[in-house]
Amino acid sequence: MDTIPLHIAKKNEFSNSSRLLLLQSLVPVATNLVSSQLEAFASRLTQALFKVSDQNVRPDEAANSFQTYQLLKRNHTSFYRIVASQINAALAKEVSVVNTRKKFKEAGEAQDISLVTFEEMENKVLTTNLAKALEVNNADHLVALNIRIGHVLRRTPISVSQNPFRPEVFISAFLQAWQEFDSNKESQHLVLRLLQPEIFLQLANVYQGLNEAFIERGVLVDIDEAKRESKKRGRFSRREDLESTDPYLENKLRNIFSPKPGHVRPELAHDMQEQGMSASPFGASGAEMVTIDRQFFDYLTSLQRQQQAASQSGQGIYLRQLSQQANSSELTHIDQNTIELLARIFDYVFNDPSIPSDIKALIGQLQIPTLKVALMDKDFFFKDSHPARVLIDTLAKSSVLLGSEATPEDPLYQMIEGVVERVQQEFDQQIDLFSDVVADLEAFLKEEEQQAEEAISEPVALALKQEKMRLAREFAENDVAIRVETGEVAGFLEDFLRNQWIRILTIAHNVKEEKPNALENALRTMDDLIWSLKPKNSSEERKELVSKLPAMLTLLNAWLNAIKWDEPDRVLFFSKLAERHAAIARAPLELSPRRQLEIAVNIAQRASEKRLNRHVLDQGDQAPDEWLQLVDELERGVWVDFTNSTDVTTRFKLAWVSPKRTRYIFTSRLGHDSFSISSDELITQFRHGDAVLISASSIVDRALVEALRDPPA
Structure with a gap:
């Protein structure tokens, strides 16, 4: 039977061998960066060991620490050599398997620990904690490295667990090196307990050097844009989260795309054996090497040119009709499974209520081109970055922008229509066409977004003012709360501060960048007012009160005029204020010990109640929602x-x-x-x-x- 061998060469994509070579070239870079700091690392570890031996109260542990300290101090050259060798070997091994789609186990995955000793369990916990701490400390460098490695591997940004240079690899390599350096298990456990991020290898320098090495090798990625795109693509972290939704996703795909025994075309199997190739879409050349029937492929092309897909009312059923119309001997079960799986995907798209019906009809016209892609390149199902897959996603997301009131006159509708028409007319086997039309569509959307940003400049300016005022209010409320919570503020004064002075402090906080003295003045006036109502138990304090009152009352009135507080309550407040000041001046200078105790207890009780009330409010604000x-x-x-x-x-x-x-x-x-x-x-x-x-x-x-x-x- 006549078949078409399709070895898809995708533009700007690394081959399997070039990916591996590029990553392998980074291993000596990392090893050299580690070697350059081994002396400093050994010095930090030596000091830590000596400190333990000097301060430990248990003689056996102190002795063990001192022996380990002496061993490391006397054999530092051997230590450097062994550590560098083990790290180089570990990184080389990780790089060799990074492109095999291996699913890494998460650290928290359940394991059988029935035969594990307590010491081994503790070592595992210590190792995991150190790895997590190093990941957090080097988060920015690791994210950039994940993005660049993912770019090379033609995947979305990989996770830390898939990064061959992740902290865990360096830790494990060091522990392996220490076992070679000192076979004493007690010293191994001791060293692991001492390892903290500040003592261990400073991986920030390593990751920075690796990122720079990628750039030197021509791997140029806009990291900030990649981070934004990763967020835009949904709340999923995509492939990893999909696998958690269905952990057997990839296995299911591989099963339905694996040839059944005896179902490989004889002439194809013979040709492949002569070339030393596997008769599987997942052989030596991965999912990029497939063959399809020429007659069926030409039949699809003729359907595409006739644009018959656009006139079908039952879009999902149409794809299934293709496998029924074709001669069963012409299609392998892989071809049939491809058609069925793609039909189910389009079924899902057509049933999505957020996509307008007109856009569904346009997306439906891509069924034949997408089927041709899926028959040629099974990566469509495995890679969320596949150009044809990205096009369908982008069209679906673009339709969300149109809403239910989409009209053919809308420029975005016309853009989507033009994209679909171009794919219908021009696509044959060049998968890069999908990347081109996606780029055009994204550029159009970006231009619209820029126009929208210009249109909201005034609302943004107003919202910034509103937020600034809200934050100023929160600061003002806190300024009053911390003073009221002492329990020393009279009830009528507390009401005044919470209802009127907060308004003044809000204004002062709002203008503190332009007028910093205003906030200082408002706070000082509030503090003076609170002080003026506290008991004065000496003649000196009363003289000070009398001397401060005129200026304080002048400032107080000036601030209240600024907020236009002219209600009758203002007169009542100043009347109470004058009465309280007069009472303080007339009170006996010396209070009995019992009266002093009563006042102190009363203040402490009020302070406790107010702190408790605020704590309850804070807890209510922090309740999960x-x-x-x-x-x-x-x-x-x-x-x-x-x-x-x-x-x-x-x-x-x-x-x-x-x-x-x-x-x-x-x-x-x-x-x-x-x-x-x-x-x-x-x-x-x-x-x-x-x-x-x-x-x-x-x-x-x-x-x-x-x-x-x-x-x-």
């Missing part, structure tokens, strides 16, 4: 459906979030009808169902998981 967490995690670009009081639902994009996340600005796609909402109001809307977040996760990812719940036979 799924809606608060949802709003706090919202990122710019997400879409939310808002339903108003007349049950009309409108879709808006989150266009801006204030620096302190107290205000959010939503807008239509082009920046029209924008509105600002506080975080508290937004939480309430989500809680009551008046706001609903539109899913941002990859529709193909979700469709694939659903399609494989019951895999094709």
